[in-house]
Amino acid sequence: MSDTSVNVENLVKYYDGRCVLDEVSFKVPRGCIYGLLGRNGAGKTTIIRILLGLESPTRGDTLLLDVNSSRLSARDRGRIGYVAEGHHLIQHYRVGGFIELCKNLSLQWNQKFFDHLIATFRLPMDRRIRELSTGMRAQLNLALAMAINPELLILDDPTLGLDTVARRQFLELAIDVIQRDGRTILFSSHILSDVERIADRIGMLVAGKLVTDCSLEELKRRIKKLQIIFPDTAPNDLHLTEVIRQQTQGREMVITVANWNQHKQAVIDTYKPESCTEIPMSLEDIFIECTNTNPMLLTV
Amino acid sequence: MKISNSKLKIFLTGLITLTLVSTVFFLVRKVFEVSWLIVAVPHSKVGFDIPSSYFPDAKDFKGTWKFDVTAGIREDAFSIANFDYFWNFAHRDFPLQIKPLNVCGYWKMNEEKNLSAGHQADKGRFAYFDEKLGLVVQCKPIFEPSVSEFPKWEKEILAYAGPEGIAQTPDKNLGRFHCPIFGALWYNQNQVVFYDNDLARIFAINFEQKTVKKSRDLTKEGKYKPIQVKYRYLEKGESSIVMSWNDPRRSQTSQPTSQPIKREINKILVLDETGRIDKFDLNTMEFAGQAGVLPSAPPFESRGHNGQARPEELFAYQAMQFPIDRKNDRWGLLVATCSREIEGLALAAFNDRGNVIKTDQTHIIPLNLPWGSTCVIGKYIMENLHPPILNLASYFTAKSFEAVEGHRAIFVLPNSYVAEFNRQDTDMYGFSKFLVALIIISPSIIFAMILAILVNRNAIALGLSKQSRRYWVYGTIAFGLVAYITWRITRPNIVMVTCQNCGKLRRPDFENCQRCGSGWHVPELIPPAWRVMDEGECGSAG
Amino acid sequence: MLTLIKRELREFGVIFIVAPLILFFAFVITISASTIIHNEVEYNKFPPLGLPENMVTVFQFVVFLLPVISTLFGAGQMYSDRNKKISTFLVTLATDRRRILIAKLIIGVISILASICLFVITDAVLLRIVPRLIPLDTGFITRMISLALVLNLAGYSVGLSMGWGEGRLLRFVGSLLITILLMTIVIYKGLSLETLSILAILALAFFIRTWQRFMSTSL
Numbered sequence A: 001m002s003d004t005s006v007n008v009e010n011l012v013k014y015y016d017g018r019c020v021l022d023e024v025s026f027k028v029p030r031g032c033i034y035g036l037l038g039r040n041g042a043g044k045t046t047i048i049r050i051l052l053g054l055e056s057p058t059r060g061d062t063l064l065l066d067v068n069s070s071r072l073s074a075r076d077r078g079r080i081g082y083v084a085e086g087h088h089l090i091q092h093y094r095v096g097g098f099i100e101l102c103k104n105l106s107l108q109w110n111q112k113f114f115d116h117l118i119a120t121f122r123l124p125m126d127r128r129i130r131e132l133s134t135g136m137r138a139q140l141n142l143a144l145a146m147a148i149n150p151e152l153l154i155l156d157d158p159t160l161g162l163d164t165v166a167r168r169q170f171l172e173l174a175i176d177v178i179q180r181d182g183r184t185i186l187f188s189s190h191i192l193s194d195v196e197r198i199a200d201r202i203g204m205l206v207a208g209k210l211v212t213d214c215s216l217e218e219l220k221r222r223i224k225k226l227q228i229i230f231p232d233t234a235p236n237d238l239h240l241t242e243v244i245r246q247q248t249q250g251r252e253m254v255i256t257v258a259n260w261n262q263h264k265q266a267v268i269d270t271y272k273p274e275s276c277t278e279i280p281m282s283l284e285d286i287f288i289e290c291t292n293t294n295p296m297l298l299t300v
Numbered sequence B: 001m002k003i004s005n006s007k008l009k010i011f012l013t014g015l016i017t018l019t020l021v022s023t024v025f026f027l028v029r030k031v032f033e034v035s036w037l038i039v040a041v042p043h044s045k046v047g048f049d050i051p052s053s054y055f056p057d058a059k060d061f062k063g064t065w066k067f068d069v070t071a072g073i074r075e076d077a078f079s080i081a082n083f084d085y086f087w088n089f090a091h092r093d094f095p096l097q098i099k100p101l102n103v104c105g106y107w108k109m110n111e112e113k114n115l116s117a118g119h120q121a122d123k124g125r126f127a128y129f130d131e132k133l134g135l136v137v138q139c140k141p142i143f144e145p146s147v148s149e150f151p152k153w154e155k156e157i158l159a160y161a162g163p164e165g166i167a168q169t170p171d172k173n174l175g176r177f178h179c180p181i182f183g184a185l186w187y188n189q190n191q192v193v194f195y196d197n198d199l200a201r202i203f204a205i206n207f208e209q210k211t212v213k214k215s216r217d218l219t220k221e222g223k224y225k226p227i228q229v230k231y232r233y234l235e236k237g238e239s240s241i242v243m244s245w246n247d248p249r250r251s252q253t254s255q256p257t258s259q260p261i262k263r264e265i266n267k268i269l270v271l272d273e274t275g276r277i278d279k280f281d282l283n284t285m286e287f288a289g290q291a292g293v294l295p296s297a298p299p300f301e302s303r304g305h306n307g308q309a310r311p312e313e314l315f316a317y318q319a320m321q322f323p324i325d326r327k328n329d330r331w332g333l334l335v336a337t338c339s340r341e342i343e344g345l346a347l348a349a350f351n352d353r354g355n356v357i358k359t360d361q362t363h364i365i366p367l368n369l370p371w372g373s374t375c376v377i378g379k380y381i382m383e384n385l386h387p388p389i390l391n392l393a394s395y396f397t398a399k400s401f402e403a404v405e406g407h408r409a410i411f412v413l414p415n416s417y418v419a420e421f422n423r424q425d426t427d428m429y430g431f432s433k434f435l436v437a438l439i440i441i442s443p444s445i446i447f448a449m450i451l452a453i454l455v456n457r458n459a460i461a462l463g464l465s466k467q468s469r470r471y472w473v474y475g476t477i478a479f480g481l482v483a484y485i486t487w488r489i490t491r492p493n494i495v496m497v498t499c500q501n502c503g504k505l506r507r508p509d510f511e512n513c514q515r516c517g518s519g520w521h522v523p524e525l526i527p528p529a530w531r532v533m534d535e536g537e538c539g540s541a542g
Numbered sequence C: 001m002l003t004l005i006k007r008e009l010r011e012f013g014v015i016f017i018v019a020p021l022i023l024f025f026a027f028v029i030t031i032s033a034s035t036i037i038h039n040e041v042e043y044n045k046f047p048p049l050g051l052p053e054n055m056v057t058v059f060q061f062v063v064f065l066l067p068v069i070s071t072l073f074g075a076g077q078m079y080s081d082r083n084k085k086i087s088t089f090l091v092t093l094a095t096d097r098r099r100i101l102i103a104k105l106i107i108g109v110i111s112i113l114a115s116i117c118l119f120v121i122t123d124a125v126l127l128r129i130v131p132r133l134i135p136l137d138t139g140f141i142t143r144m145i146s147l148a149l150v151l152n153l154a155g156y157s158v159g160l161s162m163g164w165g166e167g168r169l170l171r172f173v174g175s176l177l178i179t180i181l182l183m184t185i186v187i188y189k190g191l192s193l194e195t196l197s198i199l200a201i202l203a204l205a206f207f208i209r210t211w212q213r214f215m216s217t218s219l
Helices: A043-050 A093-106 A111-121 A134-147 A164-179 A192-198 A217-224 A262-269 A281-292 B004-044 B077-082 B084-090 B095-101 B373-387 B388-396 B417-421 B430-440 B442-461 B466-479 B481-490 C001-039 C040-047 C053-083 C085-092 C097-129 C136-162 C168-189 C192-214
Strands: A006-016 A018-029 A034-037 A059-063 A080-083 A152-156 A184-188 A201-206 A209-215 A223-229 A243-249 A252-257 A273-276 A296-297 B044-052 B065-071 B106-109 B116-120 B125-129 B135-145 B152-162 B166-167 B178-186 B190-198 B202-205 B212-216 B225-229 B234-236 B241-246 B267-272 B276-279 B284-291 B312-321 B331-339 B344-350 B354-364
Touching: A006 A043, A006 A184, A006 A296, A018 A034, A018 A184, A018 A201, A034 A043, A034 A192, A034 A281, A043 A059, A043 A152, A093 A134, A093 C001, A111 A134, A111 A164, A134 A152, A134 A164, A164 A192, A184 B234, A184 B267, A201 A281, A217 A281, A223 B004, A243 A281, A243 C192, A296 B044, B004 B373, B004 B466, B004 B481, B004 C192, B044 B344, B044 B354, B065 B312, B065 B331, B065 B344, B077 B212, B152 C192, B166 B178, B190 B225, B225 B234, B234 B267, B241 B312, B241 B331, B267 B312, B284 B312, B284 B331, B284 B344, B373 B417, B373 B442, B373 C053, B388 B417, B388 B430, B388 B442, B388 B466, B417 B430, B430 B442, B442 B466, B466 B481, C001 C053, C001 C097, C040 C097, C053 C085, C053 C097, C053 C136, C085 C097, C097 C136, C097 C192, C136 C168, C136 C192, C168 C192
Parallel strands: A018 A209, A034 A184, A034 A201, A080 A152, A152 A184, A243 A296, B178 B225
Antiparallel strands: A006 A018, A006 A059, A201 A209, A223 A252, A223 A273, A243 A252, B044 B065, B065 B241, B106 B116, B116 B125, B125 B135, B135 B152, B152 B166, B178 B190, B190 B202, B202 B212, B225 B267, B234 B312, B267 B276, B276 B284, B312 B331, B331 B344, B344 B354
């Protein structure tokens, strides 16, 4: 058993002649909460579907719990919990019957934990799934995925449709899961405050490529947004490498740089700025900076 | 996820396509064939008259008269050829079907196993062949009406007949019949006559006299092999041919009738696989001379053994005895045959020594009939859409299919024009004949080649290996449209993208362009140059 | 596996019993008709020799009606699965595509077998009501039963194969047309061994193709 739960190698996916994923590679270590970020259509769900063997890659390989995604057995699948985007459960089932089905199709079932979740979410057992609200479906999906004590939990935008309280409950659950030995979570979400709260590592998809794959702290440490005031008009180009975004207005320049280090600081210093102030960035800020569709240098 | 074996996938898809496409083609061909039959039937008449001077007792009848004979094809002949399903049941004895037949002397043949049942209403007896015992069993049906329950039919077994005799019990000493061809039940004498294929003898069982007569072993007399043993009347194709005659001696009216006046007692007709028809004397259990032959019907009238057709080559035939004199001493034979393609009809009259008295034949040329050319062209086009390899197989196996069975063939087409050409007697032999056959199916070959070119181009574009392409090209030339459809279904279902190096379409699932070999550069995606990876992995991309 | 079978039953329970039920009523009517005929004076004049005619009537049901139901059953199973994304969800549980498909096949085949069993029972009842005076051609009856079974399996496999895709009308009408084509093979080639072989090979080919496709398709 290797120390990685998820292994994606050189994954390429084309849809109708359009490249969605281009040579994407990353690993999720065991016990890690991995946040997979990207804008709509960036390929997050595609990666998850390929990982689960629901779809075949155009090129490349994916491994889940050391097993090739195309060869996942029932036993392997029983070790993986999955919450799908949109929570497309079997719509015409009643909640009670549906739970019974999932329970019968699980390797292990934590009834106590499940009952606790159902009670917390107050899910009606006699209603059909299609009659549930999106939030209720999300809660049910989550509860089912949690109840099987998964070694690996894959969550595709799981908090979509949940209200603030439910989202908080979900996050606590996720933390609860991770606290058990060796559990791993791979999840994608657009609610970056949630990701920031629980994720250990961040992978960010931009234009089909994975542009970040590191721990959250590392990401925050290495992507810097600076406000630089020059004595005179700000130069057009600071001759810095790995500039994510640059905005100039008179003497002021706001620049976002990847892989910030002493060398880059020294380069800026050569322009003898009046001041160079770091603007603190949350994960959401970093995401916006990194995934802006037009990462050109802006001059106003 | 790639569990599918691509070769198995191609094979299975090809198999399914071949069957379904061949079935559709078969049905469309049938439309043309049936249309052709509708057009042709009114023209399918043959007939002649035998002058009264031929009949020794002509002077006993007043005036000058003629013995008229006519034959034609029935309009529903094709349903006989095409719908085997219903005939499967027609060959079984349903009580309700026996009724309209008025039961007397009713025999039905089971084509495959030669099981048979007969019923004698006039004497309240019936007989059947017990396959397990290998004996012919004579029974008496007993009706037991019941007030409280359903009325029941019971049977009382009267006798068991085997090759060695008749007994009350199924004695082993009676021997066993193995593969009997039943054809004649002579009910008024309690007599059953048949030929046993394995024992190679004709048997006549008389239940009244409790005798079993048998002929000599017919295999010892050359290659004689009876395929039908019947009293007075031989037939193939369930009355596809309508034959009638007018014998003015019988009555003053000139209404045609197909019923003979009396029967030639103690003689049956035996049809050999060569098409020869003999009389067989049941008293002596010896052949009593030739009765006639099955005449070849056009377009192959010149072929075979002096105009003699083999029964398996004919779509239908009918042979019927007619009285030459009114004392029932001399009997002639009228035989009508219909060719495999139902294009020709032949009629012949034979005297009591089996010599030809008169013949007539007609060859319906499709192109001479209104809509005939449409039917021919339509059928020809459909045949040429069929896989060339099966067209060739049809050519080579043209002579090995039974005629009616040929009308039901889906894959090999024994009734196609190319097969018909092989059966024809021409001056050409061997390779030259084969070359002409190739010309006949040339549209099929040319069409297959065009499709092969299309498949090859598509295969190149999809980056198939040279060897795979070669297989596909050969396969398409052999199987034509079927292979093309198979290719369309099973080819890699991939949307191609433009190669940045050569500008041609390339497969995204290949590491390198299948045309120029270049690697990947995705122009529509412009990722940033920077990367933030774990320590040691960080740095700019590209 | 049992859970998946139960699920299929729950999903297609109605159609699972519809085919045998329709046949059951058809057979009861046929048997009743036989008893009426049996009491007729005309009938009593002639000893019953070959197969009862009503046995053939029953056979028409099994050969020309039941395959249509079998085809719709197969197409319904696959179309509903794809349309409702059932396997997409199930495959994320502790099961796999192989088991899901086997569960479907078990239900479909059992339904067909049940119908054929009804056909056999009806034949037996008919033969008991109207006993034959000559030994039964067991070979022919065996072929009737085998052909009915193989034709229904072929129709079912066509439904399974065609049902997976978009466009309800295309899927259902397309699979019905193919099944009708298979029926025509029976009509013009009869109850021969050749017909039996062609249908058996086709049924097998369609089953394997369904298997291959279901195992490799995107869910």
